[in-house]
Amino acid sequence: xxxxxxxxxxxxxxxxxxxxxxxxxxxxxxxxxxxxxxxxxxxxxxxxxxxxxxxxxxxxxxxxxxxxxxxxxxxxxxxxxxxxxxxxxxxxxxxxxxxxxxxxxxxxxxxxxxxxxxxxxxxxxxxxxxxxxxxxxxxxxxxxxxxxxxxxxxxxxxxxxxxxxxxxxxxxxxxxxxxxxxxxxxxxxxxxxxxxxxxxxxxxxxxxxxxxxxxxxxxxxxxxxxxxxxxxxxxxxxxxxxxxxxxxxxxxxxxxxxxxxxxxxxxxxxxxxxxxxxxxxxxxxxxxxxxxxxxxxxxxxxxxxxxxxxxxxxxxxxxxxxxxxxxxxxxxxxx
Numbered sequence: 486x487x488x489x490x491x492x493x494x495x496x497x498x499x500x501x502x503x504x505x506x507x508x509x510x511x512x513x514x515x516x517x518x519x520x521x522x523x524x525x526x527x528x529x530x531x532x533x534x535x536x537x538x539x540x541x542x543x544x545x546x547x548x549x550x551x552x553x554x555x556x557x558x559x560x561x562x563x564x565x566x567x568x569x570x571x572x573x574x575x576x577x578x579x580x581x582x583x584x585x586x587x588x589x590x591x592x593x594x595x596x597x598x599x600x601x602x603x604x605x606x607x608x609x610x611x612x613x614x615x616x617x618x619x620x621x622x623x624x625x626x627x628x629x630x631x632x633x634x635x636x637x638x639x640x641x642x643x644x645x646x647x648x649x650x651x652x653x654x655x656x657x658x659x660x661x662x663x664x665x666x667x668x669x670x671x672x673x674x675x676x677x678x679x680x681x682x683x684x685x686x687x688x689x690x691x692x693x694x695x696x697x698x699x700x701x702x703x704x705x706x707x708x709x710x711x712x713x714x715x716x717x718x719x720x721x722x723x724x725x726x727x728x729x730x731x732x733x734x735x736x737x738x739x740x741x742x743x744x745x746x747x748x749x750x751x752x753x754x755x756x757x758x759x760x761x762x763x764x765x766x767x768x769x770x771x772x773x774x775x776x777x778x779x780x781x782x783x784x785x786x787x788x789x790x791x792x793x794x795x796x797x798x799x800x801x802x803x804x805x806x807x808x809x810x811x812x813x814x815x816x817x818x819x820x
Contacts, residue, residue: 492653495563497556497578499523500769501539502594503569505630508540510567511549512660518551520559522578527552540634557584565590565654567624568606571769572597575606579614586614592622592645592654596678597771598778605675619647622654623671625678627733628663629743636662642730644668644675668730672720677712677731680795682772683779684708685738686750687794690801690808693754700816705739707794707819714791715783746772753801754808776802793818 494514496507499521510517521527529537530552534544553559560566561584570578572595593606602609607623610616622645632639641658643665645651655665668674687708688701696704712735713726726732738744749770752762759773780799783789789796797815800806 492565492657493563494518494565494567494657495520495559496567496569497559498569498571498594499526499536499539500569500571501630504536504540504543505628505633506567506569506594506624506658507545507550508543508633509658509660509663511545512663513657514549516549516551518553518559518563520553520556522554524554527554540630543634556581560584560586560589563589565592567592567594567654569594571595572599572606572771573769573774575599575609576601586610586616589616590620590622590650591616592624592643593675594624595771596625596682597775598679600774600778603778603781605672605679607671607675618671619645620650621645621671622647622651623675623678624654624658625674625730625734627729627737629737629741631743633663638662638664640729640733641665642668642674642728644671644730646671670722670724670730673716673722673724674730676716676719678734679771679775680712680715680779681708681735681738682746682770683776683795683798684712684735685744685746686753686770686772686776686802687798688739689744689747689750689752690754690798691750691812692747693751693756694809694812696812701739703819704794705736708739709735711792711794714788715779715795718786718788719782746770749773750798759802772798773802 494510495518496503497520507517507519535541566589591610595606599609607621626641628639628641643651643655651667655667659665709732745768749762776798783792797811800811801808
């Protein structure tokens with residue numbers, strides 16, 4: 486393993502979470518490679534030191550950044566790649582690759598499933614790009630990009646089968662306002678990161694329909710148990726579902742004003758169509774895409790009877806069923 490100061494990092498993505506990760510890395514690394522498609526945003530950062538569309542309050546020292554709109558350049562110049570591209574667009578971005586990923590360490594900060602393969606991101610890299618699992622990790626936890634920008638105390642879980650690599654990435658992301666811990670539950674934490682967005686949409690729909698805090702608490706209590714059943718079905722191992730990577734991430738995404746998935750659900754509950762809600766938000770709600778993928782996974786296991794919240798969100802988003810009626814039926818299935 487290379488020494489800490491010898492590691493070159495690349496962040497791939499230009500959104501709020503990618504911007505937050507670059508901010509965290511620049512606290513410890515001299516240089517960070519940063520790939521984004523938007524050349525106007527790159528020029529803006531070079532001239533004005535901040536991302537024009539996302540977390541614009543974060544001011545960067547541009548001498549620490551190597552910005553590029555060429556994904557192959559960023560990957561070639563880095564040892565550790567942190568992907569923060571929305572899952573719906575990951576496949577099209579990876580199609581641009583002309584360089585190999587086999588000798589790279591890859592950490593996913595993507596909280597979703599790759600629609601084209603139906604796989605979580607780590608499995609997608611392993612199956613389609615032959616990246617060994619010991620070189621794949623996950624960055625997760627109850628940590629909104631907006632609070633990173635404000636330097637409010639936040640917690641991250643860094644999961645990897647190789648604990649040395651997890652510790653290395655954890656050290657590079659740690660600071661006075663970022664606390665990190667490591668885990669070996671790569672599959673479980675990544676599924677949890679995907680599922681919590683679906684449950685946040687459910688919380689948003691409930692709020693939009695006029696349900697109060699009492700119901701929200703019951704919904705979240707049932708959601709963590711549903712999450713536990715789902716993850717156990719797809720990847721059985723010993724884990725504490727009450728840890729911050731699972732329960733903590735679920736709670737902040739379900740309740741926070743910064744949660745785009747809750748915002749999306751709230752708009753659906755208030756009567757917006759899926760298309761109109763997405764257009765007004767101008768941001769990607771990962772939970773929308775994750776809902777279909779998660780539903781297909783659980784129906785394949787013939788266990789959809791054990792995921793009433795997921796089923797309800799799927800019915801509203803993909804079967805165009807009436808949210809008020811669907812959630813009225815859901816209330817009789819919760820305890």
